[in-house]
Amino acid sequence: MYRWAFLCVAASLCSAQSEKPKALFPVITAVVNGASFQPGIVSGSWATILGTDLATTTRSWTDADFYLGQLPTALSYTGVIVGGVPAYVAYISATQINFLVADSAALGNVTVLVTEQFNSSNIFMTSKVALAPALFPVAAHNADGTLVTTANPEASKNFGDEEQMDHDERYVRAWEDADLDGFVALLRDDATISMPPWPHWYRGREAISKLLTWVWRSRTDSNCPSASLLLPTAANGQPAFAVYSRDAEGDEWRAHTLQVLTLQDGAVAAITAFRDPRFVAAFGFPEALPPEPAQVHHERDHERA
Numbered sequence: 001m002y003r004w005a006f007l008c009v010a011a012s013l014c015s016a017q018s019e020k021p022k023a024l025f026p027v028i029t030a031v032v033n034g035a036s037f038q039p040g041i042v043s044g045s046w047a048t049i050l051g052t053d054l055a056t057t058t059r060s061w062t063d064a065d066f067y068l069g070q071l072p073t074a075l076s077y078t079g080v081i082v083g084g085v086p087a088y089v090a091y092i093s094a095t096q097i098n099f100l101v102a103d104s105a106a107l108g109n110v111t112v113l114v115t116e117q118f119n120s121s122n123i124f125m126t127s128k129v130a131l132a133p134a135l136f137p138v139a140a141h142n143a144d145g146t147l148v149t150t151a152n153p154e155a156s157k158n159f160g161d162e163e164q165m166d167h168d169e170r171y172v173r174a175w176e177d178a179d180l181d182g183f184v185a186l187l188r189d190d191a192t193i194s195m196p197p198w199p200h201w202y203r204g205r206e207a208i209s210k211l212l213t214w215v216w217r218s219r220t221d222s223n224c225p226s227a228s229l230l231l232p233t234a235a236n237g238q239p240a241f242a243v244y245s246r247d248a249e250g251d252e253w254r255a256h257t258l259q260v261l262t263l264q265d266g267a268v269a270a271i272t273a274f275r276d277p278r279f280v281a282a283f284g285f286p287e288a289l290p291p292e293p294a295q296v297h298h299e300r301d302h303e304r305a
Contacts, residue, residue, distance in 0.1 A: 026054045026114040026121035034098060040127040041082070041110075044103035044196050048096060049080065051121070054114055055092035063203070071100065071201055077117040083110035083128065100196075101128070168239055171261070171268070172230045175243075178216040184209050186268050193271040195257075229253050233283050235260045242285040243273075253289035255280035 032039055034046030041047040055078040065072040071088035073079055080087040080099045083106045091098040097114065110128045114121035167186070174183035184205050192203045193211065202211050230241040239261045244253035258279035262270035281287060 025119045026116065027052045028054075028112060028114060028121050028124040031112050031124055031126040040129065041101050041112075043101055043107065043128060043130050045101055046090075046098065047087075047101050048098050049112065049114060049124075050096055051114075052095060054078070054094055054097050054121070056094075056116075058093040060091045061089070066201065066203075069202060069207075074115075079115045081111075081113040081115060164239070167263075167266075168232055171239075172232070172241070175230055175241075176228050178212075178228075180209060180212055180216070183212065188264060188267045188269050191268055191270060193273065195273045195275050228256075229289070230259070231285060233285075235283070238262060240283070242280045242283060244280075244289055246291075252291050255285060255287050258283065 028049055028051040030039070030050040031041060032048050032050070033041060034048045037048065055076065057076050059075060061072055061075060065075060073086040073088060075089045075092045078089065078092045078097070080089055080097060082101055083104065085102045085104050085106070087102055088100040089097065090100065107128050107130055109125055112124045112126055170182065171186055173179065174186065187205055187208060189205055190203065191205065191208060192201065193208050194201050202208050227245060229244040231244070233240045233242060235258075241259045241261075242255065243257040243259055245256040246253050255277035256275075258274040258276075260272045260274070261268050262272075277287060
């Protein structure tokens with residue numbers, strides 16, 4: 001009897017040793033640009049990790065993950081470290097993680113690491129650059145949440161052409177004149193504003209109103225309403241504006257930011273402000289404009305006509 005029990009235990013041990021052990025840590029197989037899905041990442045931009053056992057759950061960030069306006073550096077204990085600096089995690093699953101690379105001076109070959117509550121992944125080397133061209137595809141949605149398709153072309157527009165021009169003009173005037181009430185009236189109640197590569201994220205009319213009160217404080221205090229200038233363009237089929245700025249004593253307008261709007265139900269649902277003059281140049285605008293606002297506005301109105 002004892003011999004039979006010994007043989008059963010031995011057989012069980014042999015069977016267990018022959019089974020392939022389950023991975024106990026995340027495994028990174030690729031790190032790619034979040035827009036182009038090409039190898040490498042960009043400082044202050046979106047990136048994607050591909051692999052296995054990267055997270056124990058599947059989810060995107062929610063309002064509860066934001067604390068004091070700061071982007072989350074972990075979701076359900078899953079985080080990403082790039083070159084020793086925590087990244088901002090937007091989506092996790094067992095095979096994919098989407099994250100925003102923190103803007104830092106470290107460029108070239110950097111290490112990428114996925115961290116969990118009790119362990120971490122293999123160290124993956126990738127190339128990090130300061131700027132790289134890549135555009136995200138945009139899926140338009142109807143008011144009921146369904147995707148816009150060719151079967152329903154009427155739903156594919158928030159405005160007609162004339163309405164769009166009028167909306168853009170009101171947006172431009174409100175921003176240039178630091179008209180807080182007029183600007184907030186153009187927003188959805190749940191509108192958001194983000195400013196890559198800065199990690200800050202603001203949601204809702206009240207939060208955006210407080211932000212712009214601070215941003216426009218010098219213009220209202222110094223009675224200098226023409227400290228900002230917007231020129232219209234488009235990005236991924238969405239309204240966009242090249243933003244120029246100057247101080248009260250400035251002799252020319254300097255490229256500052258590229259703003260891209262997302263419209264929904266006839267109002268602004270999201271503003272993405274790329275705070276890098278190189279984005280302005282990428283859309284064919286000059287680094288500087290002449291000092292006379294009248295001349296600039298004339299050129300803008302001529303382009304619209």
